[in-house]
Amino acid sequence: MKICQFSLSAEPLSPVLLSRALSDTAAGAFVSFEGWVRNHNRGKTVVALEYEVYQALALKEGERIVAEAIAKFGLIGAGACHRYGLLGLGEIAVWVGATAPHRCQAFAGAAYIIDEIKHRLPIWKKEYYATGSTAWVHCSEHSH
Amino acid sequence: MKICQFSLSAEPLSPVLLSRALSDTAAGAFVSFEGWVRNHNRGKTVVALEYEVYQALALKEGERIVAEAIAKFGLIGAGACHRYGLLGLGEIAVWVGATAPHRCQAFAGAAYIIDEIKHRLPIWKKEYYATGSTAWVHCSEHSH
Amino acid sequence: MSVANVSDCRPKTVRLRYFALLREQAKRDNEVRATTARTCAELYFELQKEYSFPLPLSQMKVAVNEEFVGPERPLQAGDEVVFIPPVAGG
């Protein structure tokens, strides 16, 4: 049975625990992506981020995205977890993992999942700047 | 200063520790690759793997590969670690990590490093099969 | 006017949830609303007037009862409607 997991978390993400769920001795390749809260965006100094999420729909859409990646790239398993709430610099905003027999599939699968998450998941990001101002940013304005 | 690390290890690899070395609040994206010992290859049931390495040259070549990836893809940092000795199923044979401002760079950098490691690092892999036989395999015969 | 259209014009009660920019603009995160809007698009225009939402409908996605729908989807009594401003996962 293929592992296909998507979750949302108010607590810091643990890549070790998340990747452990994908362990499978049939898999030769594991690729993970982490989105980290960085200290700048579009020329501004960022001090924190806040994610607001429409949970019910985000969970459905996230699971769809992961299942699509598994089918498209022949993955053995895949999972993703998105953090919400207030995050400090360096924290993990999103984790994606994909396992496959071969590395090309695992790279393509992980890249697909994060691309789709950025464009389709009903989640919003507010940046807090060093100046004290804030802004809702969206994925056409910036990218990791 | 860019982080550029390559190492060899006789002990099990710790992705947490290896990725921690790449922490940088300027980085928005982190991509890692892990090669796992899988239970089959070219139709045979594999029970264990052994890696033999020419350490002095592997360390030099590994560092060159990581440095090339940083320069080619504008990475903030990158690292890789290859295990040697006897490995059981599910163990991590190789870990690669790359950080960048944006995710495309991090994906491309990590993929470059593992591709080059597979073809250039003076390290050899012996597969132990369920039948009791063994074979030295090389990267033109198989891929993860 | 057909029977169906007469039915469409009666006020019906829907539930709205607001997120992010729209939540801040509407100064609430949900409301129960009686409306004569026949479609999600009409409902958005109604809300846009009331709350001065800055974003045009063309930049929004729409979800009804926790599924994405097109803006022309007919509204039904009891629907939970969410207008989704541009997202930013990751």
Added chain:
Amino acid sequence: MSVANVSDCRPKTVRLRYFALLREQAKRDNEVRATTARTCAELYFELQKEYSFPLPLSQMKVAVNEEFVGPERPLQAGDEVVFIPPVAGG
């Protein structure tokens, strides 16, 4: 015959290290060897006869003193030479 070639033909002592398939075939992981081979390629042909190495030189890489070199690199006394059969990282 030039002076250089005369010099090249004198036996010199080099160190060899063997890995993987070559180590198993040679039944040793290193040796110190006096050879009249002038280049790495000539040295490989000499070893191939002695140990029945199955792989042609075209499938090998060569390292001298911990750096990759071409097979036609001249051998010098004291060189550490490693013939590198096809590798498999990852």
